[in-house]
Amino acid sequence: MSLAVRPVVVWAVSLLLGSLAGSAFVFFPVSILCLLILVIGGVALLSLFGRCAPASGCAVFGVFLLGTVGAALAHAQAESSSLLRSVGLGKAGVIGVIAEPVRFGPDRAVAVVAVQQLVVAEGGTRPIAGRIRLSIRGAAPPLVVGDLIEFESRLRPPGGLLNPGGYDYAGHLRRSGIQAVGSVTLREDGSSFRVLAHGAFPLLSRVDQWRGRTREAALKTLPAPIAGLYLALVTGETGYLTQDIRDAFMASGTMHILSISGSHLGLIGIVIFWSVRRAVLALPPRVLLRLSARTTATRVAAGATILPVVLYALLGGAETATVRSLVMILIVLAATLLGRTHCMGTGLALALLLIVGWDPLAPFDISFQLSFLSVLVIVLVMRVRAHSDAEAAEDGFSEARGIRDRMKEGMAETLLMSVLVTVASAPLVAAYFNQLAWVGGVSNILVVPFVGFLVLPASLLACLGTLLGGSEELAGNAVVLPLLNALVWMVQGFAAVPGAELRVPSPAVWQMLFFYLFLGVCFLWWRRVAGWVAGALVMGMLVLWAWAPRDLPEPGSVRLTFLDVGQGDAALVETADGHAMLIDGGTASEKYDVGRMAVAPLLWDRGIRRLDLVVATHPQLDHVGGLAFVVGKFEVGEFWTNGVSRDVAFLQRLEEVIAARGVRVRSVSSAEEDVLLGDCRARVLNPVLSPDGGGQGNDGKRLNNQSVVLHLRCGKSAFLFTGDVEREAEAWLTERGEGLEAAVLKVPHHGARGSVYPPFLGAVKPRVAVVSVGRANAYGHPSRVMLEAYAGLGIPILRTDLHGAITVKGTDAGLQVSCESGRRLRRVKLGEGTGNAEVQNMQRLFSEHGTCNVAA
Secondary structure, three states: OOOOOOHHHHHHHHHHHHHHHHHHHOOOHHHHHHHHHHHHHHHHHHHHOOOOOHHHHHHHHHHHHHHHHHHHHHHHHHOOOHHHHHHOOOEEEEEEEEOOOOEEEOOEEEEEEEEEEEEOHHHOEEEEEEEEEEEEEOOOOOOOOOOEEEEEEEOEOOOOOOOOOOOOHHHHHHHOOOOEEEEEEOOOOOOOEEEEEOOOOHHHHHHHHHHHHHHHHHHHHOOHHHHHHHHHHHOOOOOOOOHHHHHHHHHOOOHHHHOOOHHHHHHHHHHHHHHHHHHHHOOOHHHHHHHHOOOOHHHHHHHHHHHHHHHHHHHOOOOHHHHHHHHHHHHHHHHHHOOOOOOHHHHHHHHHHHHHHHOOOHHHOHHHHHHHHHHHHHHHHHHHHHHHHHHHHHOOOOOOOOHHHHHHHHHHHHHHHHHHHHHHHHHHHHHHHOEEOOOHHHHHHHHHHHHHHHHHHHHHHHHHHHHHHOOOOOOOHHHHHHHHHHHHHHHHHHHOOOOOOEEOOOOOHHHHHHHHHHHHHHHHOOOOHHHHHHHHHHHHHHHHHHHOOOOOOOOOOEEEEEOOOOOOOOEEEEEOOOOEEEEOOOOEOOOOEHHHHHHHHHHHHOOOOEEEEEEOOOOOHHHHOOHHHHHHHOEEEEEEEOOOOOOOHHHHHHHHHHHHHOOEEEEOOOOOOOEEEOOEEEEEOOOOOOOOOOOOOOOHHHHHHOOOOEEEEEOOEEEEEOOOOOHHHHHHHHHHOOOOOOOEEEOHHHHOHHHOOHHHHHHHOOOEEEEOOOOOOOOOOOOHHHHHHHHHOOOOEEEHHHHOOEEEEEEOOEEEEEEHHHHOOOOOOOOOOHHHHHHHHHHHHHOOOOOOOOEO
């Protein structure tokens, strides 16, 4: 194959590389400046030796520099905290404009607000600028883009959980222009939230009103799970999707169907394009002859497709990913209008120039990565096919084929295309979702056409009929409902294929780079030995990821990971011989399950498929809420509880999962014998009948004091897990006099005031204390009393809200402690000390262990 490329492709690659370099500038300014010098030197040398024209070299460097500067400025703006500095830490009254379509869900909504004014004392205001992600709890009023609102909220910086290999949600929000997050609970008197004026943008407001009417009609007419699916396909609102529907689409490799993207716009474009083209060709011969003197049916169809596709993108919320896909579709239609459909690679490069030029940080978005990668694979396959057809024509091997042969060939090419896209996107899907969606190579062949040619057109026609007819119910319900039910049945069928949900560790960046290097060689030289070898290496890496070998501690050591699960508890114990124990699993709610989002991904990344022991210290949501997902996805040897039962929904769900999986359950106490876990010995210390916590029944204090207390000894290291016990239980444990001494103490009850009992600390004698606590939590944990008590005893304190996940390795030589926050890159300012700060960032980038700033 010829490797000749057009200038626009070179510019697009230069802009993309410049964007990546600019994004690194805030962390490695000296290195990036040296890189710029090397690039301009390289361009000068190439021009000097006649390998490229000086004008072309200058253009390439100029585009690279543009991408670098744009991304550096965008990163600096994303890291800005001027809004929070102006507002402060307390509650603040804010006036702003709804900047993006509001995302609604059952009794909740999420709005992006462009702040205009800050309400100050005595009803005055002062101007301020910034963007806030506002969570609205309660039945939110109809809100559209352009509405001017006033609310009161405690603002905080964008945050997320800091766990090994975890998704940087805070970085995602900052790259999206969000400088602060807040929440508001709607009150009946309207004092917490009110609309001051309605839509200042007529077109967007009207589209939002269409979305609102469609939402109300769908929720009123369709059953809950199907209504959520309908809204995801038509208006892009995913807040009403049930978790079962999400899981089925995820396991079947068709998750992309649930978010309006290039496939949706493209499929609707194909339907409209084909319909208009057929209608034009069906015109009377005389009319068609006159039309052909000015244009063609293909160009008429392309022109007629533009407006419906744009309207669908607006109806779908015009989110960033949708707009990117719209740009690509419009470039394809423009190429068709200009009669340049053979230049699809150039069109992709032009789309890349436009999108990255407008948003230099776009390459870091998963939707950008997956959509561009998929289109790139399709373009490369088309190029290979065109090259093969040209060679066959030159050699005289082309022949007329019948309809059946062409259909067979088309189906084979579609299957090949789907498989190649699945293979190419596998590392990204594994990195973000810990899954190899191998079944997607087959499922997409059936699901995508079914959605594109039946479900989506029927759903959009039902939406149009509802808007035009003014009905409160969804028009065409009798057609839409069976189609959506058939879609769910089809997706659930693929999800039920044995091994469809193949969970794997997140591949390292260097592994992904080698994977795409080999894949590129395979595409470029697929007829040569190098291409076949590269293809074999690609398949070998996929097999290695699917095998998922265990990431074990060093021989003779034990590894403890105190996960960052927000306001809750979760700790993982791993031994060198492959045993694993999970103590608590964080919280869970309808829309956020820590077991799903934090605990399970860490287990998958470590290659853990079986947990020998799961301990639920006590039946409170922030400790056992996430365990239902974990028990449902992993093999569990035994499940320990304190024997206390409660009639609450989250506990009933956990018990149902345990029963369905056939897991043995034990109620444990100090009457139990020690249990061996590899080289570790676990001893339960809590009593059979817990001490009176000062209350009756299952009130909070009593539940806390009934927590399972576990002492773990591994070689020379000992660890004490205390659940949420308070001073009453601590006093009982201290008076009992049984060995409490431990090098690492999991601080009781998240460091609450009532959990401080100095004699207990004197008996434990911890060298390190770990507080599992959420950032800016409503309880004020850890309390000042606790912090002062531990500091007075000289006990170093590590906190998951400050340090992220905390990893402790127990070895014969002592403890090795590392913190996830210590692995995060720091922003470096040019000036004195820049070199040292950049070297430290380099160490963080390549180190597996993050340093901890410990306060004693």
